Amino acid sequence: MKRFALIFAVALSVLPQLLYPQTVLQGNIQDRDNNPIANVNIIVKGTYDDKIYAFAASDKEGRFSLKLNASADDKLIVFKRLGYNEKIIEINGLSFPLTVRLETGEVLLKEVTITPKSIVVRGDTTEYLVSAFSDGDEKVMEDVLKKMPGIDVSDEGEIKFKGKTISKILLDGTDMFDNQYKIASKNIPANFTATVQAIEHYHENRLLKDTEYSEDVVLNFNLHSDLKMQRPKGQANIGGGWENRYEADATAISMNKYLKLMDKFNLSNTGFSSTSSFTPADITLDDYLDAEAVGDMMQYGNRREQVKSIDGRQAYNSLHFGWQAKPELQITGQLVFNKLHNRFSDSDKTLYFDDSLSIERSSLLAAKPQTLYGNLKMKYDINENFVLTYNGKYDADSKLNSNQLAIPELYSYSANSKNRLQSNNLELTVAMKNKSALQLNVFYLSDCNSQLFNYLQTEENENIIAQNTSASTSRFEATATYLKKNRKNFYYTLKSGYKSDKQDFNADYNQNNAFATLDCSLAFVQAEMTVLYKKATFNIHTLTGYRQQVIDSRELALHTDKRFVFEPALTFSIKQKNSTIFLSGSYRQINYDPNDYVAYFTSYRTFKNPAAQYAINSIYSLSTTYNYFNLSNGTSLTAFYSYYISDRPFAYRTDISVLMNINSPILAKNTKTHIGNLSVKKYIDAVRHGINYSGTVYSASYQNAVNSAQLRDNDMFSHSSKISLKSVFDFPVNYMAGISINYSSVKTETNPRLSAVNYSLFQDLLYKSGKNLTVKISFDEHFLGRNRKMYFFAMPVIEWNIGKYDLKVGVSAYNILNNRQITDYQLTDISESEVGYSIVPAQYLLNLQFRF
């Protein structure tokens, strides 16, 4: 069989040469006076097709020679040179050597000017020209990023490039924001940046460039060259207006040879929408244990752009720096201060399905959150083979909430919470021979949190609940990692280490003391292997170890759990020219959470019981992402699907009564969750004029129990879609129009499927007269609540550019119809509620924006 194949293959490769004996086309080229013509391009092409079969050029003596490995039938020979008329002759029938005479003449040149490409791909770097994606209407970088194909920005500000979440934003190549990249995307003015680069396979540590396979993606904002001067440059905006409103913000950048500085400052009382630019949530680390048992009861409803639901004041400043102290020492960091004073009022009417109990309340909340956050990173390049990195973080938050409740008598509660977190990380990287490296890392984190909660009946001044919760975590981790690249396409990493976690959670309520402590230690070996084969990447990652957990709580006896841990994760990806397919699967165990074993109040009418038994939960997950990204026709598509099974999680039994709901954790069967997301952008011209669709589907099946120990099955489904269309015509008037739809439904074993739908229409009308005058009117029509009542919002903005200093005068108005309240309809598996929340009243502002 093999021999046959071999003979067949040989026969095939010989065949064309047997069929078409090589023809040598040669001759010489002369002008009218028989002088030789050099540098004539000679091309053999098909009479009926556009193929080029052979080519050559004439030499100094005007001679040419070329070999044709094809039949001479239906072929043309073309002679062409600047300064002479083109000559085309059919080859069949010609005899060689051939003498060709060219007449002088001019080759007509079509003159062209091409605008620079808006996107250029160079290896791992995709560079976007900012001016090609902006029409001057964008305020901050996030607005421009949303228009760039391949980049997706979620409602929460999370940024993805080709379906992968970015880890950082660099400013002119310097890491000044650490992982708080939203500060950059939500604050740097759009007109500061010349290009945006998306860098794939990014390495922060130069010593690991050849030894570690990185899937890291970062964005780099390259500033305009006029901002890269020694003196500070920036943009400021000041404004004020009716009724007692003010806003002032400024961004300043200064870059000299040693120091890069950026400062963002904001002082305002114009209120916030739920998508406000900076929230303390941006800076909380997932890792630490939170003592904030009672929330601040701000019901934001569904996210609606341009609707401000929180009235209040903000004072914010963040300073970001990169300092090259010595040639080998780089220090980067940031210091963020944010102080808010929020006022919010809402009312709701909740109907519990199972015993038709109806609860009404309204509240007036004043909240004063305050955050101080700092991050410092030092990188010391000891020499060619050693790099030492230190990263320290400090975060202090305090929050004071005071709330007046009417249920319908008057009650009040106040919650005062404080959090403090510190972490330190020291890492030494050593480059070794043969593309290998060794990394030693020590990490320490400590946090302590507390909350004081008082709930009292105002008239009789009777304290109903007095609760004090506190939580702390201390974590220590030491690891040694060996990284190596073997051959061209094979990387592996071996990490071994020790990790210790100590967590405490205490709750004192009405003089009852409840506590749980967890002491957890893990010794582990983590192995990772990456193989690249053609366009495919395969990665396997496993953690194997031995864990001991000692958990103690007031309600349950001391419990020690020792077990082997095995947590594998696999990823597989295929990268094509325009698309990427990404598949991954993993299994991991969840540690005990001390919160589950303590009794405490989670709101004025909800009490959580401790779990009755210790249980370990694990999660299986599968996810796949497909990304299509075509630069030439301006289309991008990201489809994401994820499936999780949570094995033996806690479900909640809820006992509903007029006075109080009591939640008790009980062990349940599996919880299955599906999350899907589709985003499509199609640009018709200039990459801006086009259509944009994004949709999310969420579905979960899980268990809970109501008023009995009997578990019941539930499923929850929600879908939201947003589609918008935008024009960028050459005439003065342009539009943007779109619709967003939200659907959610809940089905329980005891109740039929219930659903809630709301939708919103939005339109922008833009009028531009010359270069200086811009008028924009935004209209939002929200159809909300059980009966989808319409709420109409109109927000006009007039901007006038003055002179060459980029001075802008603006007049804007918010909520000109003076809507005072919005009512939403919300469903859960035990209740339905109508929630009304206040809207910041009408505002008229006069603004002055200038560059300095």
Add this chain to the structure above:
Amino acid sequence: MCSGQSSTLVFNAEEWRYNLQVEAVYSNSIDYLEGDFNDEEITTESRKKETVNTFNYYSLNENYSLESVPLVEGTVIKSELQSPVWEIVSDSVQTIEGYQCFLAKGDLCGWQVEAWFTPEVPVTCGPWRLWGLPGLIVNAKSSDGYFDFQMLSLKKTDKTPEKPEYEKAIAKNEYKSVTEKKIKDLANKISALGSDDRFSASVKTKITNPDKCLQ
């Protein structure tokens, strides 16, 4: 290579000259000398910007090419003409700004190059060291992303390809020693200029030349 550079190609049927302007940065921090010396690291005491002009000149009639040596003024690399080896990809017709173009794949010193050329402009030139196709090369890039050339405009001009003047012509294989010496001299010079208390006066130079044709 760094982005956003502007370059021009002036050509006729016999000769052409390609000019590229790059901004070179000598810095103590990131230590890049961008352009032809992209990854050269010079650890010096101050940061300085300078515009460097580079050129490639080709004469078909005289059968040689001249290429500038960045930083070493007056010296050029002179070579006999030898074009990259090209293979035209069949069925690869595409219209670029009204010109019918064909795709050719070639090898330049180990770089895998994809170049689009148009026989409608009957010359054999292109940007940088790329030439030898039966038509003007309008776009070209290497598979590793080291270079990516795009034609931005094409127009008639009264200019002629100017033959560069030079003091000394060297062969390709002399390039490395000449440049290394120059970079060391330069680094010493810059360090002498910018020394203050904060930095030591030591100078390190590390050259990892990414230019495959000149290694």
